Amino acid sequence: MSAEASPPGRPPGRVAILGAIRRHLRRGALPEDQAAMLRARLAAHPRHLIPARSRLSRAGQVALFIANVEKEFGSVARLADARAVPGAIADYLAQQNLPSEIVMAPHPELREIPWAERPLLKLRAGRAEASDLVSLQQGFAAIAETGTLMLPAAPERPTTVNLLADTALVLLRASRIVGAYEEAWDLLRAERRDPLTGGFMPRNVMLVTGPSRSADIEQTLELGAHGPRRLHILLLDDDEAARATPESVPK
Amino acid sequence: MLSTSPAFKENAHKAIADVGLQKALTRTKPHFQGRRAKAVEALPEFERLREIGRDIKNHTLANLDFYLETWAGNVERAGGQVHWCATADDARAAVLGICERVGAKTVTKGKSMISEELGINEHLEQHGITPVETDLGEYILQLRREPPSHIIAPAFHLNREDWEESFRRAHTDLPADRVFRERRDILTEARAKLRARFLAADVGITGANFLIAETGSSVIVTNEGNGDLTQTLPRVHIVLASIEKMVPTLEDATNMLRLLARSATGQDFSVYTTFSTGVRREGDLDGPEEYHVILLDNGRSAMLGTEFQDMLRCIRCAACMNHCPVYGVVGGHAYGWVYPGPMGAVLTPTLIGIDQAGNLPNASTFCGKCESVCPVKIPLPKMMRHWREREFERHLTPGAVRTNLALWGFVARRPGLYRLATRIGAGVLGWLGRRRGRLSRFPFAGGWTAGRDLPTPEGETFFARYASEQRGKRGRA
Ligand code: SF4
Numbered sequence: 001m002s003a004e005a006s007p008p009g010r011p012p013g014r015v016a017i018l019g020a021i022r023r024h025l026r027r028g029a030l031p032e033d034q035a036a037m038l039r040a041r042l043a044a045h046p047r048h049l050i051p052a053r054s055r056l057s058r059a060g061q062v063a064l065f066i067a068n069v070e071k072e073f074g075s076v077a078r079l080a081d082a083r084a085v086p087g088a089i090a091d092y093l094a095q096q097n098l099p100s101e102i103v104m105a106p107h108p109e110l111r112e113i114p115w116a117e118r119p120l121l122k123l124r125a126g127r128a129e130a131s132d133l134v135s136l137q138q139g140f141a142a143i144a145e146t147g148t149l150m151l152p153a154a155p156e157r158p159t160t161v162n163l164l165a166d167t168a169l170v171l172l173r174a175s176r177i178v179g180a181y182e183e184a185w186d187l188l189r190a191e192r193r194d195p196l197t198g199g200f201m202p203r204n205v206m207l208v209t210g211p212s213r214s215a216d217i218e219q220t221l222e223l224g225a226h227g228p229r230r231l232h233i234l235l236l237d238d239d240e241a242a243r244a245t246p247e248s249v250p251k
Numbered sequence: 252m253l254s255t256s257p258a259f260k261e262n263a264h265k266a267i268a269d270v271g272l273q274k275a276l277t278r279t280k281p282h283f284q285g286r287r288a289k290a291v292e293a294l295p296e297f298e299r300l301r302e303i304g305r306d307i308k309n310h311t312l313a314n315l316d317f318y319l320e321t322w323a324g325n326v327e328r329a330g331g332q333v334h335w336c337a338t339a340d341d342a343r344a345a346v347l348g349i350c351e352r353v354g355a356k357t358v359t360k361g362k363s364m365i366s367e368e369l370g371i372n373e374h375l376e377q378h379g380i381t382p383v384e385t386d387l388g389e390y391i392l393q394l395r396r397e398p399p400s401h402i403i404a405p406a407f408h409l410n411r412e413d414w415e416e417s418f419r420r421a422h423t424d425l426p427a428d429r430v431f432r433e434r435r436d437i438l439t440e441a442r443a444k445l446r447a448r449f450l451a452a453d454v455g456i457t458g459a460n461f462l463i464a465e466t467g468s469s470v471i472v473t474n475e476g477n478g479d480l481t482q483t484l485p486r487v488h489i490v491l492a493s494i495e496k497m498v499p500t501l502e503d504a505t506n507m508l509r510l511l512a513r514s515a516t517g518q519d520f521s522v523y524t525t526f527s528t529g530v531r532r533e534g535d536l537d538g539p540e541e542y543h544v545i546l547l548d549n550g551r552s553a554m555l556g557t558e559f560q561d562m563l564r565c566i567r568c569a570a571c572m573n574h575c576p577v578y579g580v581v582g583g584h585a586y587g588w589v590y591p592g593p594m595g596a597v598l599t600p601t602l603i604g605i606d607q608a609g610n611l612p613n614a615s616t617f618c619g620k621c622e623s624v625c626p627v628k629i630p631l632p633k634m635m636r637h638w639r640e641r642e643f644e645r646h647l648t649p650g651a652v653r654t655n656l657a658l659w660g661f662v663a664r665r666p667g668l669y670r671l672a673t674r675i676g677a678g679v680l681g682w683l684g685r686r687r688g689r690l691s692r693f694p695f696a697g698g699w700t701a702g703r704d705l706p707t708p709e710g711e712t713f714f715a716r717y718a719s720e721q722r723g724k725r726g727r728a
Contacts, residue, residue: 013341016337020337020548021552022316024554025316026556038317047502048307049300051300126536153538155536159479160484160537163483195532195534196329196529197329197528197529199466201526203530205528206479207525212474218275219278219283222434224442225475226480227475227480
């Protein structure tokens with residue numbers, strides 16, 4: 001399956017590169033006991049130092065997440081439950097002077113929202129196209145440490161929905177906010193099976209922190225480069241513990 | 252990319268006389284240094300994360316063959332293909348082969364330094380395929396047919412007038428008398444122009460910040476989202492990655508990512524950090540149907556087991572050039588090839604030869620700032636000294652330099668003597684230039700002072716003065 005770049009007279013690329021590495025490391029292929037140790041390290045995938053900043057109560061982690069999203073020019077609306085979503089979206093779009101046509105990821109959690117209560121919102125489920133102005137994605141998890149969304153690709157969570165619209169809306173459950181990236185990886189490891197590899201890693205995982213931006217013109221920050229100019233998170237308060245008063249959050 | 256590294260001295264002279272470049276340098280330096288300092292200050296664990304980052308990379312390099320094979324197996328399991336390319340020629344041929352097989356007319360590109368190293372754009376153009384750079388900075392450089400001058404801010408050397416002028420010249424379908432009121436108008440025009448390109452492209456080429464053995468993934472880090480559009484919309488995704496991008500696990504990659512954005516732009520995390528693993532899965536509504544990784548060696552394996560092995564830890568964050576007093580005066584183009592600044596001064600001679608790039612390791616004041624900010628603790632000054640010694644041994648150095656270098660080496664190897672010598676030197680110079688704070692002539696350095704005045708050290712050594720300036724800056728921030 002592996003394509004080898006091998007002009008005549010030279011060993012195939014794979015052999016050449018691995019051979020050169022071993023020659024310069026002054027050894028042959030690793031002996032079996034050492035290879036077994038490395039395989040064990042891969043299987044255990046040990047965590048390294050995790051910064052203390054996200055070691056907070058549930059309420060503290062949610063507050064830290066929100067503070068970090070806002071620091072990175074995103075916005076968050078906290079909602080009591082899914083019934084509040086259509087109204088919150090309609091209000092946000094009106095406030096920003098945006099049309100009420102939305103491309104929505106075909107995710108069950110999004111389909112189950114009682115959209116009929118806001119008949120003026122026009123929704124289309126599917127992948128996004130370049131002409132879409134507003135998109136709605138389902139958030140798999142989020143990381144308080146830096147205000148980052150984890151959006152793994154799946155049939156019900158297309159990647160184009162993260163990228164093509166000018167305004168990106170994301171529905172996220174508070175119970176899915178974790179402290180550090182490592183905890184989000186663990187959720188993915190535990191909950192996802194890939195149909196092709198049998199592992200957990202999907203084709204694409206995007207970690208998204210705020211709206212798209214560029215500082216290429218005179219090192220001056222401008223929002224809305226090639227991706228969304230606005231990132232607005234609809235946060236469902238489904239976590240009892242997260243509704244308590246948080247400890248003060250370091251800015 | 253053709254190198255002008257042998258002409259570093261002349262390049263540097265030109266750079267110092269370039270008014271636009273000097274304006275850009277003055278604007279950029281406080282931006283990068285200040286933001287990094289703030290981000291690092293906000294993370295008390297940063298120093299420890301650097302040590303861990305260094306150790307992860309050392310572990311990976313010591314077992315690189317094992318991790319490459321493991322990674323390649325996982326890429327293939329996810330429906331991807333690995334193209335093992337020992338040389339730049341092999342890599343160019345592999346990229347062109349894929350593009351021709353799928354009948355590609357246009358190819359969109361995310362930012363990749365490997366692409367610059369390989370000269371992919373020129374190669375594709377020669378074969379009738381149109382490459383389109385989509386990173387905003389790379390896009391304007393492509394319009395102007397200029398090489399990047401920085402590894403993460405490729406067009407930092409351009410000023411707003413340059414952008415407007417290039418856009419008017421290139422986008423002739425738009426009204427010639429349109430007004431760019433703000434920088435935002437420039438961005439909006441580029442976004443609209445590139446949208447059409449993203450949609451039309453047959454192949455998308457990106458670089459990779461990391462490869463992950465555990466999952467067979469490649470990782471890109473961007474703020475614009477151009478890399479993601481490049482790899483999501485076309486039917487074929489090609490990743491250009493060199494062998495040292497490897498890390499074993501997601502946890503290892505996570506540690507490196509905590510270092511990368513903070514060291515590069517001073518962000519806690521970049522906007523888009525994206526992990527790609529193979530081809531579109533059944534039922535997926537988007538994503539590429541083919542996923543190829545061009546795995547490039549091009550001289551890197553030969554650095555293993557040598558005094559330059561540590562350089563393979565580099566994660567291309569640009570902190571070393573952002574803090575380098577030499578880069579801060581001459582910019583990136585003077586270095587004459589793909590990789591500028593301290594990391595380039597070490598890497599370029601290994602990749603294109605000391606006979607081509609022998610001048611670069613001399614482009615240093617040995618102030619040590621680069622090593623002190625490097626997120627993976629690469630001893631850059633020490634490696635520049637290794638190159639100087641090698642060059643010295645090969646007698647490539649002109650006679651006068653050789654004598655001075657031998658003397659300098661004698662003093663430098665004796666730290667007490669070195670400190671004494673610099674203190675005396677600083678005192679003497681301070682006295683000489685006292686009247687106007689600048690020296691327009693300096694014994695033995697006519698070439699340097701002809702282009703600029705040498706600021707006099709005001710009676711302190713560089714280290715002492717730098718430390719107090721840094722304290723002052725932090726106070727103001
Ligand atoms: S040498 Fe260090 S500081 Fe310079 S680009 Fe590489 S990792 Fe960054």
